[in-house]
Amino acid sequence: MAPICIKTVLISESVDPRCRAILEEHGICVTEKHNLKKEELIAEIKDYDGLVVRSATKVTADVINAADNLKLIGRAGTGVDNVDVDAATKKGIIVMNTPGGNTISAAELTCALLMSLSRNVPQAAMSMKQGNWDRKKFMGAELYGKVLGIVGLGRIGKEVATRMQAFGMRTVGYDPITPPEVSASWGVEQMSLEQLWPQCDYITVHTPLMPATVGLLNDETFAKCKKGVKVVNCARGGIIDEEALLRALESGQCGGAGLDVFIEEPPKNRPLVDHPNVISCPHLGASTKEAQARCGEDIALQIVDMVNGKNLVGAVNAQILAGTFSQESQQLIKLGEAVGAVLQSCATSRKPLSHAHIITQGDYMKTCGGYMTSAVLVGLLNHGSGCRANLINVLSLAKDNGIVVNESHWVTEVAAAGMCKVEVKGDGCSFKATGSVQGGVPVLLGLNDCVFRQPVSLTGNLMFLQASASPQLLSSVAGVLASEGVQIDSFSAPVDHNGDVWYCLGVSSLLPDLGVLKSFVKDAAQLTI
Numbered sequence: 001m002a003p004i005c006i007k008t009v010l011i012s013e014s015v016d017p018r019c020r021a022i023l024e025e026h027g028i029c030v031t032e033k034h035n036l037k038k039e040e041l042i043a044e045i046k047d048y049d050g051l052v053v054r055s056a057t058k059v060t061a062d063v064i065n066a067a068d069n070l071k072l073i074g075r076a077g078t079g080v081d082n083v084d085v086d087a088a089t090k091k092g093i094i095v096m097n098t099p100g101g102n103t104i105s106a107a108e109l110t111c112a113l114l115m116s117l118s119r120n121v122p123q124a125a126m127s128m129k130q131g132n133w134d135r136k137k138f139m140g141a142e143l144y145g146k147v148l149g150i151v152g153l154g155r156i157g158k159e160v161a162t163r164m165q166a167f168g169m170r171t172v173g174y175d176p177i178t179p180p181e182v183s184a185s186w187g188v189e190q191m192s193l194e195q196l197w198p199q200c201d202y203i204t205v206h207t208p209l210m211p212a213t214v215g216l217l218n219d220e221t222f223a224k225c226k227k228g229v230k231v232v233n234c235a236r237g238g239i240i241d242e243e244a245l246l247r248a249l250e251s252g253q254c255g256g257a258g259l260d261v262f263i264e265e266p267p268k269n270r271p272l273v274d275h276p277n278v279i280s281c282p283h284l285g286a287s288t289k290e291a292q293a294r295c296g297e298d299i300a301l302q303i304v305d306m307v308n309g310k311n312l313v314g315a316v317n318a319q320i321l322a323g324t325f326s327q328e329s330q331q332l333i334k335l336g337e338a339v340g341a342v343l344q345s346c347a348t349s350r351k352p353l354s355h356a357h358i359i360t361q362g363d364y365m366k367t368c369g370g371y372m373t374s375a376v377l378v379g380l381l382n383h384g385s386g387c388r389a390n391l392i393n394v395l396s397l398a399k400d401n402g403i404v405v406n407e408s409h410w411v412t413e414v415a416a417a418g419m420c421k422v423e424v425k426g427d428g429c430s431f432k433a434t435g436s437v438q439g440g441v442p443v444l445l446g447l448n449d450c451v452f453r454q455p456v457s458l459t460g461n462l463m464f465l466q467a468s469a470s471p472q473l474l475s476s477v478a479g480v481l482a483s484e485g486v487q488i489d490s491f492s493a494p495v496d497h498n499g500d501v502w503y504c505l506g507v508s509s510l511l512p513d514l515g516v517l518k519s520f521v522k523d524a525a526q527l528t529i
């Protein structure tokens with residue numbers, strides 16, 4: 001992966017001090033400003049390459065669009081629902097989290113809430129503090145032999161299951177992704193939600209917050225549950241519909257709720273928090289020394305590894321970068337970008353582009369299709385335009401620019417390093433370029449139907465000229481260039497000398513105006529790579 005330059009990081013919440021220390025040890029300048037209001041964050045974020053948050057900072061599209069230098073949003077924790085990941089992706093910003101760092105802590109708090117619900121521990125403790133000794137009021141029920149339904153059998157769901165099994169609970173669950181045989185191996189029988197609701201004495205949710213999980217427990221599903229079912233939400237506010245929960249608590253359909261998270265934090269919905277059968281916490285699932293130490297350290301180390309081009313761990317929106325670590329893939333990315341840039345300057349600077357077809361050839365390029373396509377598009381969109389395309393956002397930018405993108409791989413015998421052919425089309429015209437990597441350097445092998453005698457090194461100042469084949473061309477062009485103070489460093493002629501062909505010149509500098517060549521050439525383009 002090409003190194004991503006992060007020199008300045010804003011930490012906008014209370015993250016373990018190890019995070020700051022690790023970043024600073026690696027030469028990154030860190031500023032901590034907590035509890036910024038939205039407008040303050042929008043004003044502040046302009047200055048930073050990276051932002052590190054927990055769950056309280058709302059990294060909305062407004063914030064992201066104001067962040068001109070931002071390249072990374074690091075979430076010291078699991079849920080990224082407080083970050084507008086789509087807006088970040090469109091802007092080419094990596095969003096990274098530290099899944100797993102707080103799993104045990106969140107699972108332990110869930111278990112603590114399940115136990116508290118069964119024995120009314122918080123209510124009894126409060127009553128004691130008020131000077132009472134009420135043994136009758138707080139009669140509980142054993143967890144032993146009861147059924148616990150776990151919706152969401154990922155990291156936390158699994159840890160909750162194995163812990164509650166130690167209390168003799170039967171654990172059933174539902175997850176659309178985790179295979180039933182996998183959850184069965186840790187003692188959770190999977191079933192449909194329709195089958196799950198009526199069986200459970202307790203239900204705990206451990207899914208991300210997303211359209212499919214908003215209001216998973218609602219009026220309709222509460223009605224399908226056992227009367228007096230107790231529920232826990234240590235995942236995200238809104239997975240259990242708050243209004244429906246209040247109604248179910250009031251009717252007795254729900255016998256109690258343990259809530260660590262709320263739609264709005266801190267919650268304005270006080271009737272729920274104040275309900276005698278509700279035990280609530282101010283989003284404490286990850287608030288342990290151990291979880292914070294892990295998450296703070298993990299996010300800092302992940303950032304440092306990414307900056308050093310060593311590894312990319314925890315990125316939630318930049319999977320394409322995962323295959324770009326080796327020196328070889330960096331050379332291929334340079335090739336793709338350079339071929340895209342050549343096509344941009346020869347063709348698309350004049351005609352709006354509507355199609356791009358990227359063809360890779362040969363075994364060497366078999367596995368690089370995804371990033372090769374993106375690299376070519378980066379060259380096409382960035383070169384000479386104000387676009388700020390990168391491998392993360394370029395597919396969505398191409399779509400926004402009305403470019404239909406196709407990619408294919410041809411299993412043909414070609415040079416060891418493989419070949420990349422690109423054809424772009426727009427407004428009735430089409431342009432083609434073919435490139436490869438030779439000796440670690442990206443080279444152009446051909447332009448349109450012309451194959452160059454010598455591969456053209458895709459570096460420095462290049463001039464492409466279309467003219468009818470003539471032995472005088474080079475001297476005529478050299479004369480004009482010399483009068484403009486431009487020296488020719490290299491000259492590549494096409495193999496075939498029939499009709500209008502393309503030549504490529506390596507030059508000491510670009511011409512201020514290509515018009516000076518118009519009496520010798522039919523078409524001309526120039527660029528610096």
Ligand SMILES: NC(=O)C1=CN([C@@H]2O[C@H](COP(=O)(O)OP(=O)(O)OC[C@H]3O[C@@H](n4cnc5c(N)ncnc54)[C@H](O)[C@@H]3O)[C@@H](O)[C@H]2O)C=CC1
Binds near residue numbers: 079099175
């Ligand atoms: N209260 C707190 O402080 C903490 C809360 N969390 C939250 O806990 C939740 C779970 O975290 P992890 O277990 O680490 O995530 P995870 O990604 O390991 O597990 C989530 C599971 O939910 C499943 N899922 C997705 N859609 C579903 C659906 N419609 N129905 C049922 N299951 C579905 C997924 O397949 C996955 O297996 C997240 O929302 C996270 O933000 C995490 C850590 C601390």
Ligand SMILES: O=C(O)C(=O)COP(=O)(O)O
Binds near residue numbers: 076
């Ligand atoms: O990691 C998560 O998803 C959490 O909910 C923890 O949030 P926090 O880092 O404590 O604000």
